[in-house]
Amino acid sequence: MTAPARTRTSADLIRAEEPVLAHNYHPLPVVVARAQGTWVEDVEGRRYLDMLAGYSALNFGHRHPALVEAAHQQLDRLTLTSRAFHHDRLAEFAQRLAALTGLDMVLPMNTGAEAVESGIKVARKWAYEVKGVPADRATIVVAAENFHGRTTTIVSFSTDETARAGFGPFTPGFRIVPYNDLAALEAAVDETTAAVLIEPIQGEAGVVIPDDGYLAGVRELTRRRGCLFIADEIQSGLGRTGRTLAVEHEGVVPDMLLLGKALGGGIVPVSAVVARRDVLGVLGPGSHGSTFGGNPLAAAVGTAVVALLETGEFQARAATLGGVLRDGLDGLVGRGVVGFRARGLWAGVDVDPAVGTGREIGERLLAEGVLVKDTHGSTIRLAPPLTITEEELGTALRALGKVLGG
Structure with missing residues (x-):
């Protein structure tokens, strides 16, 4: 009898990339396998709250039902003609x-x-x-x-x-x-x-x-x-x-x-x-x-x-929950955050360099089940899907407070 194939772990898959992928990215050590809404799941089944949303490409969350349905319907009909035809x-x-x-x-x-x-x-x-x-x-x-x-x-x-x-x-x-x-x-x-x-x-x-x-x-x-x-x-x-x-x-x-x-x-x-x-x-x-x-x-x-x-629904959500995000970040100023800039559901958060670099903060948040991306120095960006709930936003802010030690 043939032995069942061993499930490859995140570490296995990360090692497999090393010799064959150009090193033009330095991703966090997580291997995403599934996603829905504001959450992603890695190959071991661990869940993470996505606070990056594909650099805003996932404004409507992972696999929004209306968008998936539109794609499915079109896949069954026609995918490409080139502009040589209408x-x-x-x-x-x-x-x-x-x-x-x-x-x-x-x-x-x-x-x-x-x-x-x-x-x-x-x-x-x-x-x-x-x-x-x-x-x-x-x-x-x-x-x-x-x-x-x-x-x-x-x-x-x-x-x-x-x-x-x-x-x-x-x-x-x-x-x-x-x-x-x-x-x-x-x-x-x-x-x-x-x-x-x-x-x-x-x-x-x-x-x-x-x-x-x-x-x-x-x-x-x-x-x-x-x-x-x-x-x-x-x-x-x-x-x-x-x-x-x-x-x-x-x-x-x-x-x-x-x-x-x-x-x-x-x-x-x-x-x-x-x-x-x-x-x-x-x-x-x-x-x-x-x-x-x-x-x-x-x-x-x-x-x-x-x-x-x-419909205006997503713009309104971003405006309303943006206020929640600002209030939460205000509460972290002086507790590991030295300043931030926010508009809607988008924020650049400047972390005290003594607390860690942006990359280090991202790694600590990963361990808490929250995905973010650093940018220059000790700055991280928060840009969750616009489908995020107030409760989920609170989860992310509490995790940030925890890793900052504030």
Whole structure:
């Protein structure tokens, strides 16, 4: 009789990755096998409360029933045609996403980085064809400490040397100014400027929230100086901050939005450039494309995501529970937390370095059954699914207090 196969443990699986996976990540020592809602389970059956939500890709939790059902139904019908042909799911997705954002046209892509790259291309073409910038002289102004992805062009305007080192030569055409500094932005914009590209909240930098009036100031400046305002809402958008879009906190409508992560519902990669008609209208057949962008499965899931957001339920949950999160973090200031920044269900928490690095805090929370991700130094990010309950949020905050020793 053949002996039953031995169940592989987390340690086995982690060791198996070592020789065959590129070491471009340094994950916590947990091997997730199953998930539902706000909880994940490892291969040994231990459960963890997910306070990262796939960097906001899981805004609606793991395997949200409406999104899984949409995917299942589409899997039984049609998954890919390429854009060489029309398909029956794309028009509704584009129409509803445009209506949700208050803009006109949609360019569907796959990943967030693809949306950023596409937005850059569109802005440059707009600058040449509409604004009249001389050929190959268009510039784009960006903010220091940004995170827009890790493609070669995008790391060309990163200030994170870990992302840049060893990947040059870099793409020209970008000017970097301090974030949250309107005077520096004004000085950097000139007749060659195609666009200002910023995150309304800088997520990877530690959930850095600009001063009130900054986004409105960017909108006024770009309108006055005749360039585009591109808002990268790949992490901050789609309910995370208590509004559909983070720019809505200042009543701002940019010329172009970059969306991704949560748009795919944690099921498939879906991203989009959403813009005014006169901006995206510069694209013609052959000028840009994607084999998988806007595929039927992505469009079906994306439409289901938009349907969830159209109710306003998730935005309201993020706003209400965001108050609970802030109150809980307030109670930890001076007890291992030296400061924090929060908007909706999103927070960057600065831990006293004497208590531990962000990585060490993440490892301690893992032992308590809570998953988080560190960022620079002793800062951790909290970004749970918007489906989290007040009780679950309390569980995470108590665990944080425990590992901080406060």
